[in-house]
Amino acid sequence: MRRTTAPRSATGRGPGRLLAALAALFSLAFTGAALPQSAAAAPERAGGTSPAAGPDAQVPAGVTAGIAVFDRQTGGFTEQLNAGAQFRSASIVKLLLALDFLWNRGPDYAVPAADRTRLSAMLRSSDDGAAGHYWSTYGGSAIVHRMTARLGLTDTAPPPAGREGYWGYTAMSARDTVRVYRYLLDTAPAPVRDLVMGHLRQSTRCASDAFDQHFGIAAAFDRPWAVKQGWSGRYAAGTCGPAGASPAPADGPGPGAPAAADVDLARPALHTTGTVGAGDRSIVAVFTLHPDGTSYGRAFTDLGRLTRSLDVPGGTAPSGTWYGTWGSGVNVRSEPFIADNSTTRLPAGVEVLVGCQRKGQVVSVPPYTNDWWAYLPQYGGYVSNIYISHPDDRLPDVPLCGG
Template sequence: MRTSARSRFATVLRWCLPAVALAGMAVVPARAAGPDGVPRGTPAAATALDIPPGVTAGVAVFDRQTGAFTEQHNARTRFRSASVVKLLIALDHLWNRGPDYTLPADDRARLDTMLRASDDASASYYWSRNGGGAIVDRMVSRLGLADTAGPPAGHPGAWGYTALSAADTVRIYRYLLDGAPEPVRTLVMGDLRQSTRCGTDGFDQRFGIPASFERPWAVKQGWSGFGDSDDCTDTAAVTGARSGSPAPSAAGARAAVGADDVDLTQRALHTTGTVGAADRSIVAVYTLQPTSTSFGAAYTHLGRLVRSLDVPGAVRPAGTWFGTWGSDVRVRAGTTTSATVLTELPAGVEVLIRCQKQGQRVEVPPYVNDWWAYLPLYGGYVTNIYVRSPDNRLPDVPLC
């Protein structure tokens, strides 16, 4: 088939596929970006946040060098924390441990798994062992958090329903970086710098901050409401139990009333952490997205928002952003279908493409393509068949 097949392919995507196949997916290619990763047609420093329609966002970016916020949007709005609360669970567990904060080997392994791979079983273990909602009460008092509250009264065991705001999240990181004992800072921040590509529940954790900025970064991500996933593959991931969303239980019941005003229905996707040399900027971005939003679409929405932020010290990766289509799209170590599978893309997600090269001819009847795109975030290649573009060879993308 000649290259013109791609044009016919793009037309089919726009007009012929059932609407359900395109739910949550861009119909046209994503906003392209120049070599510095900044979308074409926008200034180097964005003047407005890119918040997609239907998305509720809470944002705070704090420049530790100047001591000032560079971004604030609904910074005091409460969101259900999902796995971001694991920061408070870890800090509470480490509080007043003694001069060296040494943990038994099994305890240290469990804490590492919780912070690096966002393991839910580990969080539930600490939540039950250390008093449930009392953990949140203690940390609110210790850190002077203004918007944080434990789970709603009817869900005392659901640690992911803890309410957090972007502003309080910045305060948590400021404590970690500037107030915590050195062993605690080294342990927690060290784990966040080693965040695995995949969570133990099978979800891709490289959204938001790690997808938008070059290292150094340290992240604690959060997601809730997307069901189960086993798409993400990461041989470096810390092995842990798959527990999915924590089920409400009587564990950790307390007298205090929790955050009954948090939204427990919409899908939540959050990215928090530090960016730049010496942890220059603290970034906290919380989003709630409609229940019809796929994980790939939510991942894309969050990425667009994060890329629009003013983040001092951040280095944006070179490349061009494109939409993708299809599910179970594999990222491979080389440009052949026999090359090692590194991971699978969330369905319909936008990806950063740095360069392209010709490789094995791939057929997805009635389409064929022998061009492959290199994805720096994943360190591998995908066939261009699954990249949203009218031609086999992607426009304005250099050769590898």
């Protein structure tokens, strides 16, 4: 007899908590996921953000944000919140590394094969090795000074003294990031524009360090979009890729890292930047800092809610319903059954877009049992409804797949 799924918070009550914890150890090999540590591990459903800060921006509690949205059709901003505030850029500085390398390449903008490979990895999959190559080969902080002068950037600065080798500590703002994209789209030579923007349009879900980088813009809007994302801090695993892939820690200050006067080098950072809509209608730059101890899934979710609240001309929201999830290393599978069919895994506790649902293999994670599966269009696969933060087996506001 199948037991109806109970509310996820039931795992934190009475003796059932011990049973669930023991069962989780048994079920991990079967499902690829563990039960939440407590009821608090399951994020609330979409909503719950703080009052608007700016025209539309809904900034989640505890999050510090710098936001700029520029409408290229009207030539004006639709959103600005702390747009000139400096944040450590993390991987957003890779845009400057690419542009500096491509500057004055000659009339044919010939790029050696090795650099084409590096640029592709750095811009599509945020490869840190490629960024380190350009940083060390072409002058480190001198790159930032050159690009600041060339593009008229006002809030961009190299890493602080003592941290010159940390390219991710380059300071940037939302409005300077808009200036970078405006140069790329409106002024850069066509070969440069096509190379850089072409790679950003083909951003991979899994970054080279096995973190899921399709947050913010990439999740909030249907294509066409182009993105360059950034993350920095001591996050728990931002797991991406089939079971067995192990993400490296996101870069962050080591013990005794010097404090910067104006740029926070400590709190977890998550940034989404790029363009949205046909003809790159809108340029979007959202920089965020999160409270110490924030999980990658929580930051991913909060940045997603913030990005979805923005006025982005030309942007189209994807169809589906947003739900929280729980569990660590939850597998997304190509079909609604458990086999050698894991395509990727979800960051722990992340909010996901559910497009439809269907019945499939019964999954049991005592005290829960469920044979309904949710299709996640942005991941191209299914997760058992047992890992969706909702008390019912079947989600009430989600259609049947193919129905």
